[in-house]
Amino acid sequence: ASLDMALNDLSICTQIRKEGALKPLSVETRNVLTRRLSPSINETGSHAVRCLVCTEHPENGRSSLWCAYGSKLKVYNSITWVCDPTDILFPSLITCMCVDSRNKMWVGCIDGQLFVVDTVTHVCG
Structure with missing residues (x-):
């Protein structure tokens, strides 16, 4: 139960996703991250x-x-x-x-x- 609470309530990524503020990366950004970084x-x-x-x-x-x-x-x-x-x-x-x-x-x-x-x-x- 404590692990589920940590994953659901303490994770910034989870909070952002729940609020709908997590935006997908653009194609250009994905290309840079996968090919150049x-x-x-x-x-x-x-x-x-x-x-x-x-x-x-x-x-x-x-x-x-x-x-x-x-x-x-x-x-x-x-x-x-x-x-x-x-x-x-x-x-x-x-x-x-x-x-x-x-x-x-x-x-x-x-x-x-x-x-x-x-x-x-x-x-x-």
């Missing part, structure tokens, strides 16, 4: 994407796609699809990400550690 470019090995989070900052006109894979976090400009040259590194496998109302990205790792990243400066602190 590859966090393993310039890496020695191939990695699966673990988490994706999109952030918007209307005050400076920036929006970003945060892509977690392995113990790294890459940030893409979601308008130009240019990847930030510097990865944000974590001590273990990233398992979850969530943005709060103060534009802070909360990143959880498999070893139980929790980190906070500023989505404007990309600084983990």
Whole structure:
């Protein structure tokens, strides 16, 4: 029962879907995500994407796609699809990400550690 409650009542995706605010991705966006987004470019090995989070900052006109894979976090400009040259590194496998109302990205790792990243400066602190 508690698992069902967590899935139905605590999941942001479920809440958005119930409210009817979840919009399908456009064909162009799907194509970009499936063909162009590859966090393993310039890496020695191939990695699966673990988490994706999109952030918007209307005050400076920036929006970003945060892509977690392995113990790294890459940030893409979601308008130009240019990847930030510097990865944000974590001590273990990233398992979850969530943005709060103060534009802070909360990143959880498999070893139980929790980190906070500023989505404007990309600084983990």
